[in-house]
Amino acid sequence: MDREVKKLKEEIEREREKGVAAMVACYQGFDPAAYLQYNYMPPRADFDRQDSIVPWKLGCLHRAFTEGDVGGEVLVDVGSGPTLYQVLSACEVFDTVFLTDFLEVNRQELRRWLQGEGKGYSSLDWTPYLQHVCKLEGRSPSAWTEKAARLRSVVSDILPIDVHLPRPLPLDSQLPTAGADCLVSCFCLESVSPDLASFTRALGHIRGLLRPGGHLLLIGALGESYYMGGPGVRIPVVPLDEAQVCASVRASGYTLVRLEVYTLPQGMKVGVDDVTGVFFVKARKP
Numbered sequence: 001m002d003r004e005v006k007k008l009k010e011e012i013e014r015e016r017e018k019g020v021a022a023m024v025a026c027y028q029g030f031d032p033a034a035y036l037q038y039n040y041m042p043p044r045a046d047f048d049r050q051d052s053i054v055p056w057k058l059g060c061l062h063r064a065f066t067e068g069d070v071g072g073e074v075l076v077d078v079g080s081g082p083t084l085y086q087v088l089s090a091c092e093v094f095d096t097v098f099l100t101d102f103l104e105v106n107r108q109e110l111r112r113w114l115q116g117e118g119k120g121y122s123s124l125d126w127t128p129y130l131q132h133v134c135k136l137e138g139r140s141p142s143a144w145t146e147k148a149a150r151l152r153s154v155v156s157d158i159l160p161i162d163v164h165l166p167r168p169l170p171l172d173s174q175l176p177t178a179g180a181d182c183l184v185s186c187f188c189l190e191s192v193s194p195d196l197a198s199f200t201r202a203l204g205h206i207r208g209l210l211r212p213g214g215h216l217l218l219i220g221a222l223g224e225s226y227y228m229g230g231p232g233v234r235i236p237v238v239p240l241d242e243a244q245v246c247a248s249v250r251a252s253g254y255t256l257v258r259l260e261v262y263t264l265p266q267g268m269k270v271g272v273d274d275v276t277g278v279f280f281v282k283a284r285k286p
């Protein structure tokens with residue numbers, strides 16, 4: 001019996017590895033500029049619409065970073081993609097921020113904004129995002145230039161990452177030995193995992209980047225089976241529901257603090273994916 005169980009487990013592991021390798025192939029056509037246009041322009045990023053998705057996400061992150069229990073020195077953003085919105089509140093709390101992504105094209109997109117001054121240095125104008133988060137913080141929108149300077153000052157490095165590895169970051173990544181004080185990850189894990197087991201395993205891998213007592217802030221898609229990563233680039237996603245997200249967070253060793261859910265109104269369904277909702281999880285590593 002043991003020999004048969006061992007053989008079955010090996011077969012399951014081989015299938016999982018095939019799924020992860022297939023996912024790598026899917027990402028070769030990822031187009032940061034197109035992806036930003038699909039998801040980070042109106043209507044999904046309309047700061048004048050009460051039901052727009054991006055203001056909801058920024059609100060969740062603002063509350064999490066200002067309610068008093070999330071703090072420390074080092075924050076890692078897991079799977080940054082070509083976006084910066086996910087660290088606009090965090091940059092006021094942490095003095096050392098690591099951005100990370102699997103693809104060089106995305107790391108390059110982030111570098112261009114961080115190293116450039118003014119417009120024309122990145123595929124998307126992040127000014128409205130900076131202004132919106134300043135308003136959430138009770139500041140004048142014109143303080144966006146100070147926030148941009150603050151963000152540029154705290155980003156310590158832009159690192160390659162692979163959440164399917166037990167050690168997702170390079171060995172020389174300058175992360176504190178005890179781990180980061182906080183992890184943020186937005187729309188990454190479910191979009192790079194071929195199945196629920198891989199999603200849960202990836203949560204466990206990134207848990208190793210976090211110190212005991214540190215927090216995980218996780219945003220992701222509900223009900224999504226694919227998204228367009230560029231013209232003609234259809235990328236599979238493991239569809240998740242709320243119960244699966246909560247179970248995976250707990251099974252991978254976190255204490256779930258809070259789950260918030262946004263359900264997409266028809267006006268936010270723009271044909272670039274089949275996402276039905278967005279979740280926000282605040283969790284803690286015991």
Ligand SMILES: Nc1ncnc2c1ncn2[C@@H]1O[C@@H](CSCCNC[C@@H]2Cc3ccc([N+](=O)[O-])cc3CN2)[C@@H](O)[C@H]1O
Pocket residue numbers: 027030039044053054078079080081082101102103106161162163164187188191192221224227273275278
């Ligand atoms: N092995 C890996 N480890 C870490 N990161 C990896 C790995 N492989 C690829 N990556 C990296 O992960 C990727 C992150 S972008 C993933 C996009 N997620 C789906 C997309 C996003 C989105 C945005 C907004 C809204 N909305 O409703 O407003 C909905 C949706 C749903 N569709 C990409 O950067 C890739 O480069």
